[in-house]
Amino acid sequence: MDRRKGSARTGSGGPDRREFREFREFKEEGHGGQGQSEHSFNSNNDSFEDSDAQDQITRAGNDSFEGTGQGAQGSGRGEGSAGPGEERKHEQREIVVPGQVVAQGLDFLPGDGTMREGQNIISVKFGLLDHYGRLVKVIPITGAYLPKRDDIVIGEVTDITPVGWVISLGVRISGLLTLAEGSREYIEKNADLTRYYGVGDLLVTRVHAVKPRSVDFSMKGPGLRKLDEGLIVKVNPYKVPRIIGKAGSMVNLIKDVANCNIVVGQNGFIWVKGKDIESELLARDAIKKVEAFSHIPDLTERISDFLAKARGRE
Amino acid sequence: MPYTKRFDGRKFDETRKIEAKVGVIEKADGSAYFAFGDTKAIAAVYGPRTLFPQHLQNPVKGRIRCNYDMMSFSVSERKRPGPGRRGQEISHVTEKALEPAVKLDNFPNCVIEVYILILQANAGTRTAGINAASLALAHAGLPMIDLVSSVSVGKIGGKLCVDLIKEEEDFKEKNGEKSATDIPVAFLPRLGKVSLLQLDGKISSKELSEALEMAQESCNKIYEVQKRTLKEAFKEWK
Numbered sequence: 124m125d126r127r128k129g130s131a132r133t134g135s136g137g138p139d140r141r142e143f144r145e146f147r148e149f150k151e152e153g154h155g156g157q158g159q160s161e162h163s164f165n166s167n168n169d170s171f172e173d174s175d176a177q178d179q180i181t182r183a184g185n186d187s188f189e190g191t192g193q194g195a196q197g198s199g200r201g202e203g204s205a206g207p208g209e210e211r212k213h214e215q216r217e218i219v220v221p222g223q224v225v226a227q228g229l230d231f232l233p234g235d236g237t238m239r240e241g242q243n244i245i246s247v248k249f250g251l252l253d254h255y256g257r258l259v260k261v262i263p264i265t266g267a268y269l270p271k272r273d274d275i276v277i278g279e280v281t282d283i284t285p286v287g288w289v290i291s292l293g294v295r296i297s298g299l300l301t302l303a304e305g306s307r308e309y310i311e312k313n314a315d316l317t318r319y320y321g322v323g324d325l326l327v328t329r330v331h332a333v334k335p336r337s338v339d340f341s342m343k344g345p346g347l348r349k350l351d352e353g354l355i356v357k358v359n360p361y362k363v364p365r366i367i368g369k370a371g372s373m374v375n376l377i378k379d380v381a382n383c384n385i386v387v388g389q390n391g392f393i394w395v396k397g398k399d400i401e402s403e404l405l406a407r408d409a410i411k412k413v414e415a416f417s418h419i420p421d422l423t424e425r426i427s428d429f430l431a432k433a434r435g436r437e
Numbered sequence: 438m439p440y441t442k443r444f445d446g447r448k449f450d451e452t453r454k455i456e457a458k459v460g461v462i463e464k465a466d467g468s469a470y471f472a473f474g475d476t477k478a479i480a481a482v483y484g485p486r487t488l489f490p491q492h493l494q495n496p497v498k499g500r501i502r503c504n505y506d507m508m509s510f511s512v513s514e515r516k517r518p519g520p521g522r523r524g525q526e527i528s529h530v531t532e533k534a535l536e537p538a539v540k541l542d543n544f545p546n547c548v549i550e551v552y553i554l555i556l557q558a559n560a561g562t563r564t565a566g567i568n569a570a571s572l573a574l575a576h577a578g579l580p581m582i583d584l585v586s587s588v589s590v591g592k593i594g595g596k597l598c599v600d601l602i603k604e605e606e607d608f609k610e611k612n613g614e615k616s617a618t619d620i621p622v623a624f625l626p627r628l629g630k631v632s633l634l635q636l637d638g639k640i641s642s643k644e645l646s647e648a649l650e651m652a653q654e655s656c657n658k659i660y661e662v663q664k665r666t667l668k669e670a671f672k673e674w675k
Contacts, residue, residue, distance in 0.1 A: 221581035222627045247580040266578025267466035
């Protein structure tokens, strides 16, 4: 199965749905794909410790070495990788603003969200500073959703035209789901399109093509469907990788504890369906918490505590 | 009449109390609030998105489109809402002030829309608007080489002051002659470059360079506030 199709999740994953437990984690774009950062971090860590350039890096830059910790995964790494003792407390990655000097000297390479200016590397975005060995980059934490091909998103049907359904993603870009891509079935000419999807329906859909003026969607793929009743939680699209967590750790945690079915769209729409409204609200609170505190390390553990406490109170 | 003490008791090189916040408008891609004392501005940023009409598109560079307006209740005499001659000019100079800070070559054929609204006005609205817009652009996750900080300086009764208030702008000599010079300035503080410089009144070139130095110093302070505001936009765990 094409691995890229797996960025939305369905909770009811039976054995046949195993495959789309995998997530695309913004690897190509570097939007904070936690999976990748973990790897490159580990492989580069030792060499970096030896580098005499270490002192040139800003203090907080060092912090980020521990700050990659994604909750349970992060704490698994040994103390050996820790920097100087006093750094242990500030595990949080530094928040940088545009124009800030994030590294000095030619030993570093500017990655996403940074640029070289003479001897310095400056941040060009508002976000979290990250180091992968010699590469310095800034992960943006705010901003608008830009559709990318093969993103799994949740959109709302806002209109029906003779050629298909108009889908809104809650941002300024809307797009078309054409008849050909609308269903796996053959759609007859002059068929009543509301039989498939009506205005106001929410769809888990895939971005099929991004054009200069609009976006095309497709409903052909595993897990793509019309959503029935449930709760929609809207979050900042840049927080989506964090809400999913490394290999789905965060969203799985919320699903398990709150006993909900959750689908995360890359556009920041999250569909929650539980057996009762209380579990849905609990899942919503947890998601909102992840969004608000996405910059904090060991978030999975904290969210786990939060959920356990909330469950205890009930 | 020499101007020896400011109307509100500030030092001559002191700005009014600054307040700033980001993320004040939920639906915007980026937003910020910035206030110099009673002059309060909010800015919202949307985009980048494709620029229409198409003939305005530039295939190598994006564009900032700014819209400055004052709320009708922001001044004591009702301000007629909507664009006017003054609003259009300020929108235009704000665009020009923000442009050098944003890496617009990343967004060919696109437009970034900046909406600035003045909630309450007591002189220096364009400078407050630029400060708010710069924060909002950063908050929208757009690539920028620097923030933009802006302040007005002026010569009031022969004395150079920073961040004028309305009474100072309207300052009159004993003989009834107006003797206030108002100079809004915007800096890219890290690069030390000027991106906005307007002048209304009379001033000698020597005093102008002195005034600009004062402005730069104040802008550096404003820059610190802006940086702190962005960094503190994230809450501690609770």
